[in-house]
Amino acid sequence: MEEQGQVKAYAEADFSEPHNRFIELISNYLDPNFSGKALDLGCGPGDICFRFAQKYPECTIDAVDGSKPMLDYGNKRLTPELARQINFICARIPFNTALPGSYDVIFSNSLLHHLSDPQMLWQTIKACSKTRTSIFIMDLLRPESEFIANQMVDEYAANEPDILKHDFFHSLLAAFTLDEIKLQLSYAQLDLAVEQIADWHVFITGKLQ
Ligand SMILES: C[S@@+](CC[C@H](N)C(=O)[O-])C[C@H]1O[C@@H](n2cnc3c(N)ncnc32)[C@H](O)[C@@H]1O
Structure with missing residues (x-):
């Protein structure tokens, strides 16, 4: 997402509800005193990593x-304070150079449906992890029809700018179903749990073996 209007609309939108939910789900699994190294893939304007850093x-x-x-x-x-914890890195997945080191936690929200090949995400996770790395992924789920996608835009993004509604609609259509995600994980040989957590959100978690 590079276009100024699109980036501005996304960066200024209020995602506190889904993002807090994501942090809450992560906190069900992670040690409350977690002090290791985390990687946020497709961090956008950083709202989730700010919340993670504060937690x-x-x-x-x-x-x-x-x-x-x-x-x-x-x-x-x-x-x-946050600058002591967060290091923003401009790089496209798949990375052509390895990121320094492997991570204790890898999380990502709403990146999977942006990638031309979903294996880019799963293989990047494998490349950046070590034994027992905790993985937390959240993404949209594709509704059954364009009609339902339109209804969801009307229900959840009614007061957002048109550009955000347009992006949300196309993101819903680009997203995967639960079965497709399970197939991707099986192909990647990643043993992660896949759970639908709302009408339009999936949460994927587990520790790498
Ligand atoms: C919908 S936004 C999500 C941002 C953030 N994770 C959040 O939840 O607010 C998707 C982000 O993925 C980034 N992105 C898309 N394809 C990418 C790629 N191949 N490599 C790195 N980032 C990518 C976009 O630039 C955008 O910031």
């Missing part, structure tokens, strides 16, 4: 996105 003030986060305009928003919002 786990002793951790550090590499937050990666392929869009510089998105990261510019993230960098502008960094407070001195």
Whole structure:
């Protein structure tokens, strides 16, 4: 996501409900004193990694996105405290150079449906992890029809700018079903739990063996 209007609409939208939900789900699995190294894949303007950093003030986060305009928003919002924890990195997945080190936690929200090949996400996770790395992924689920996608836009994004409604509609159509995600994971040989957590959200978690 590079276009200024699109990035501005996304960065200024209020995603506190789904993002807090994501952090809450993560906290069901993660040690409350987690102080390791986390990786946020497709971090966008950084809202989720800010929330994660506040919840786990002793951790550090590499937050990666392929869009510089998105990261510019993230960098502008960094407070001195958060800057000690979060390192924004501009890079596209699949990475052509390895990120430094392997991570204790990898999380990602709403990236999977953006990738031309979903294996890019699963293989990147494998490449950046080690034994017992905790994985937390959240994404949209594809509704059964364009008609339902339109209804969801009307229900959940009624007061958002048109550009955000347009992106939400197309993101819903680009998203995967539960069965498709399970197949992707099986192909990648990743033993992760896949759970539908709302009409239009899936949560994928587990520890790498
Ligand atoms: C819908 S936004 C989600 C942002 C953030 N995770 C959040 O939940 O607010 C998707 C993000 O993925 C990024 N993205 C898409 N394809 C990418 C790729 N191949 N490599 C890195 N980032 C990518 C986009 O630039 C965008 O910031």
